[in-house]
Amino acid sequence: MVDVDPDRAEQRAEQPLLRMRGIVKQFPGARALDGVDLEVRPGEVHCLLGQNGAGKSTLIKILAGAHQPTAGEVLLDEEPVTISDPVAALKLGIATIYQELDVVDGLTVAENIYLGHELATGGVTRRSDAARNTRQILDRLGHKEISPHREVGSMPAAGKQIVSLARALSRDARVVIMDEPSAVLDSEEVGNLHRIVRELTADGVAVVYISHRLEEIRQLGDRITVLKDGRTVATGLPVADTPTRELIKLMTGRTVEYAFPERSGVPEAAAPVLEVEGLGLGDVFQDISLTVRAGEIVGLAGLVGSGRSEILETIYGARRSTSGSVRVGGKRVRSGVDGAVAAGIGLAPEERKSQGLLLDEPVYRNITLSTFARMARGGLLDERAERAAAREQVEALDLRPASVDRDARTLSGGNQQKALLARWLVHGCRVLLLDEPTRGVDVGARSEIYGLIRRLADNGTAVLVVSSEIPEVLGMADRVLVISDGRAVHEGPAEEIDEHAVLDLVMEGSVA
Amino acid sequence: MSGQSALRGPALRMGGLVLALVLLVVVGVATGGERFWSTGNLITVLSLAAVTGVVSIGMTFVITSGGIDLSVGAVVGLASVWASTRSTQYMAEDYGWWVIPVTALIVGLVAGLINGLLVAYGKMPAFMATLAMLAAARGLAEIIAGRRTQIVFVEPFFDVLQARPLGVPMIVWIVVVVAAAGWFLLNRTTFGRRTVAVGGNAEASRLAGIKIKRHTLYLYGLTGLTAGIGAVILLARTTAGSSTHGTLLELDVIAAVVVGGTLLAGGRGTITGTVLGVLIFSTLTNVFVLNNLDSSVQAIAKGAIIVGAVLLQQWFASRERTTST
Numbered sequence: 001m002v003d004v005d006p007d008r009a010e011q012r013a014e015q016p017l018l019r020m021r022g023i024v025k026q027f028p029g030a031r032a033l034d035g036v037d038l039e040v041r042p043g044e045v046h047c048l049l050g051q052n053g054a055g056k057s058t059l060i061k062i063l064a065g066a067h068q069p070t071a072g073e074v075l076l077d078e079e080p081v082t083i084s085d086p087v088a089a090l091k092l093g094i095a096t097i098y099q100e101l102d103v104v105d106g107l108t109v110a111e112n113i114y115l116g117h118e119l120a121t122g123g124v125t126r127r128s129d130a131a132r133n134t135r136q137i138l139d140r141l142g143h144k145e146i147s148p149h150r151e152v153g154s155m156p157a158a159g160k161q162i163v164s165l166a167r168a169l170s171r172d173a174r175v176v177i178m179d180e181p182s183a184v185l186d187s188e189e190v191g192n193l194h195r196i197v198r199e200l201t202a203d204g205v206a207v208v209y210i211s212h213r214l215e216e217i218r219q220l221g222d223r224i225t226v227l228k229d230g231r232t233v234a235t236g237l238p239v240a241d242t243p244t245r246e247l248i249k250l251m252t253g254r255t256v257e258y259a260f261p262e263r264s265g266v267p268e269a270a271a272p273v274l275e276v277e278g279l280g281l282g283d284v285f286q287d288i289s290l291t292v293r294a295g296e297i298v299g300l301a302g303l304v305g306s307g308r309s310e311i312l313e314t315i316y317g318a319r320r321s322t323s324g325s326v327r328v329g330g331k332r333v334r335s336g337v338d339g340a341v342a343a344g345i346g347l348a349p350e351e352r353k354s355q356g357l358l359l360d361e362p363v364y365r366n367i368t369l370s371t372f373a374r375m376a377r378g379g380l381l382d383e384r385a386e387r388a389a390a391r392e393q394v395e396a397l398d399l400r401p402a403s404v405d406r407d408a409r410t411l412s413g414g415n416q417q418k419a420l421l422a423r424w425l426v427h428g429c430r431v432l433l434l435d436e437p438t439r440g441v442d443v444g445a446r447s448e449i450y451g452l453i454r455r456l457a458d459n460g461t462a463v464l465v466v467s468s469e470i471p472e473v474l475g476m477a478d479r480v481l482v483i484s485d486g487r488a489v490h491e492g493p494a495e496e497i498d499e500h501a502v503l504d505l506v507m508e509g510s511v512a
Numbered sequence: 513m514s515g516q517s518a519l520r521g522p523a524l525r526m527g528g529l530v531l532a533l534v535l536l537v538v539v540g541v542a543t544g545g546e547r548f549w550s551t552g553n554l555i556t557v558l559s560l561a562a563v564t565g566v567v568s569i570g571m572t573f574v575i576t577s578g579g580i581d582l583s584v585g586a587v588v589g590l591a592s593v594w595a596s597t598r599s600t601q602y603m604a605e606d607y608g609w610w611v612i613p614v615t616a617l618i619v620g621l622v623a624g625l626i627n628g629l630l631v632a633y634g635k636m637p638a639f640m641a642t643l644a645m646l647a648a649a650r651g652l653a654e655i656i657a658g659r660r661t662q663i664v665f666v667e668p669f670f671d672v673l674q675a676r677p678l679g680v681p682m683i684v685w686i687v688v689v690v691a692a693a694g695w696f697l698l699n700r701t702t703f704g705r706r707t708v709a710v711g712g713n714a715e716a717s718r719l720a721g722i723k724i725k726r727h728t729l730y731l732y733g734l735t736g737l738t739a740g741i742g743a744v745i746l747l748a749r750t751t752a753g754s755s756t757h758g759t760l761l762e763l764d765v766i767a768a769v770v771v772g773g774t775l776l777a778g779g780r781g782t783i784t785g786t787v788l789g790v791l792i793f794s795t796l797t798n799v800f801v802l803n804n805l806d807s808s809v810q811a812i813a814k815g816a817i818i819v820g821a822v823l824l825q826q827w828f829a830s831r832e833r834t835t836s837t
Binding site for chain 1: 700701702703704705706708709712713715716717718719720721722723779780
């Protein structure tokens with residue numbers, strides 16, 4: 001709605017600079033992209049819109065040369081190209097600025113910008129040339145004040161982003177891909193970023209811009225492509241005259257319907273098990289209060305970076321809260337993870353592989369990681385009891401393959417998740433915190449995981465679940481808290497709110 | 513299929529170590545004949561391996577947990593000096609010979625616990641904390657000993673530690689007992705399970721409720737304790753304490769542990785492998801000495817063995833990865 005010049009888009013050359021046709025990316029067990037088309041013109045800001053899991057990251061990685069498409073073609077200037085690796089992408093003039101800024105903290109600005117294509121004669125770097133060129137590029141970006149000799153580690157996120165951008169320019173990039181560049185910036189820095197993007201496009205560079213903020217897309221974008229479940233559902237929509245309602249409708253409404261188990265209805269009289277009051281963690285999230293009763297599933301819905309995962313980790317004691325309290329069964333939980341575990345709280349973390357599993361250890365040892373000491377007698381392991389407990393869970397959860405001696409590494413995502421749930425089932429916890437329980441789990445196995453979580457609740461466990469997939473939270477939970485920018489902006493029964501309303505809450509900050 | 517290879521992997525690695533040891537023995541017999549294959553010489557091989565052997569057991573735990581302890585050699589030196597000062601020895605004459613070994617064990621344990629405190633609670637990288645301990649312990653040992661060799665004059669100490677039950681020196685029995693205890697501790701107790709878990713994935717272990725800081729403290733304490741035992745063995749074998757005892761021992765120990773198949777990155781440890789690793793290096797030294805070969809050539813052979821063993825390990829690891837995913 002803001003200052004979109006109607007003529008601007010038309011003045012640009014009609015021949016697309018970058019074109020993707022029928023891109024398919026098959027991962028083992030999951031199809032991330034299933035026919036994506038994208039057409040980017042020189043000098044435009046092309047916005048990519050889609051929910052988490054829609055395939056945006058995979059698409060970017062294909063353009064950046066980090067992934068190879070299983071099928072489909074990429075054309076640059078209408079010529080088919082193969083982007084075999086990140087270096088090839090840069091040679092073709094495609095530069096990517098990732099959300100997690102990939103700069104080397106210990107190097108200077110100039111060294112970062114020329115990383116991988118150092119200006120050198122016979123192996124000796126030409127520092128003054130690099131510094132001069134860096135100054136020119138920074139000047140072009142309107143950041144004369146940044147010294148080429150400054151160490152990047154001492155710069156704020158916004159500065160690092162400028163360095164990333166400068167690196168793209170130093171490669172004479174014709175297509176710049178930006179993955180949620182504004183997520184790490186404050187409002188003043190965002191304004192500056194927008195100015196730079198406009199300058200880039202004025203020079204004929206095409207920018208592929210990914211953002212969850214509709215407001216930002218309105219300010220900056222020319223055209224929009226919407227992805228859903230790995231497919232392009234709309235492409236080349238003019239930003240100026242596509243209503244928000246239309247966009248949200250395109251992003252939602254799944255082609256794959258998940259089967260959620262019946263809600264069993266939590267009796268009003270059920271005792272509150274987990275009570276969180278006024279919990280805060282610095283400026284990550286503030287004043288979170290919630291109650292989960294025995295047998296109830298409460299969901300936290302929000303975007304990446306809204307503070308969802310941090311809330312779970314703070315309740316679990318893995319992060320030290322700066323305010324508020326956590327109680328289980330009316331008793332205050334001792335600080336630290338072991339205090340939480342002793343109080344009967346279990347966590348199935350978001351990053352299963354790095355935070356949850358011992359990948360090179362057998363399944364049964366993963367399942368008993370929280371209980372082997374309890375099963376042991378006088379410090380002596382009782383592996384027979386461990387195996388028996390694990391085997392019982394493997395059967396109950398239908399974990400496949402049904403062997404407790406395989407290394408955890410060999411299991412599929414869904415079965416790894418089952419092993420983690422089994423860990424807390426053996427432990428017998430009263431409160432279960434689930435962070436993205438179906439990430440990396442293929443569609444078939446999801447319903448199983450949902451059923452399992454419901455069964456846990458039916459047995460009296462209080463469940464608090466976080467998922468970036470809104471339909472999943474709404475389908476699974478009894479009650480929902482919507483988190484935006486570290487605050488709860490809505491709380492209510494899951495049945496009384498729909499995906500559109502949640503998206504409105506987190507994207508626009510108000511109910512439409 | 514990958515389940516099978518996971519079972520086969522360790523057995524195969526162990527087989528490789530045994531094969532290497534057998535090859536060395538064959539070379540020893542071929543070049544040395546009776547001089548090599550005699551009870552006397554074989555017992556010499558074992559006696560000379562005793563210090564490295566005992567300390568390697570402790571080191572196996574620290575490395576399995578993803579850590580490292582560079583200070584073991586210096587701690588052996590410090591403990592040997594402290595346990596053989598005049599005052600310690602007078603006390604030993606008054607109260608009993610056991611004062612000497614107990615002093616060495618306490619010195620080792622305390623040094624190890626300080627390492628543990630720095631690593632677990634001071635959040636120092638293990639490499640730096642134990643490097644500092646290496647320097648400090650060596651310096652302290654020099655101050656205490658005044659750079660002199662301290663002869664042990666408490667006879668009952670030797671009566672016990674130089675005895676030969678069943679014809680085998682006491683110090684070899686000590687290694688056997690420590691290795692057996694280490695194997696049991698690593699494979700059969702909650703302490704061992706925690707060690708493997710912390711080394712395999714510290715964050716997952718923490719989130720599963722394992723107190724990883726406290727465990728790290730214990731681990732370095734354990735390694736320090738084995739360094740104390742190493743000092744007792746050195747005192748018994750050389751009949752003297754010296755601030756130069758154990759110089760560069762840490763390198764032999766780490767080499768033996770890693771060649772034995774314990775992953776330097778943590779998460780997998782094997783006491784059997786460590787014992788084989790120690791025996792391989794000790795036999796190698798013996799074969800070289802019997803053939804009057806230069807110790808410099810021997811050092812080169814050691815280097816080659818380390819490179820070969822690590823390359824093989826990586827090859828096994830990458831093969832397991834590819835067959836299991």
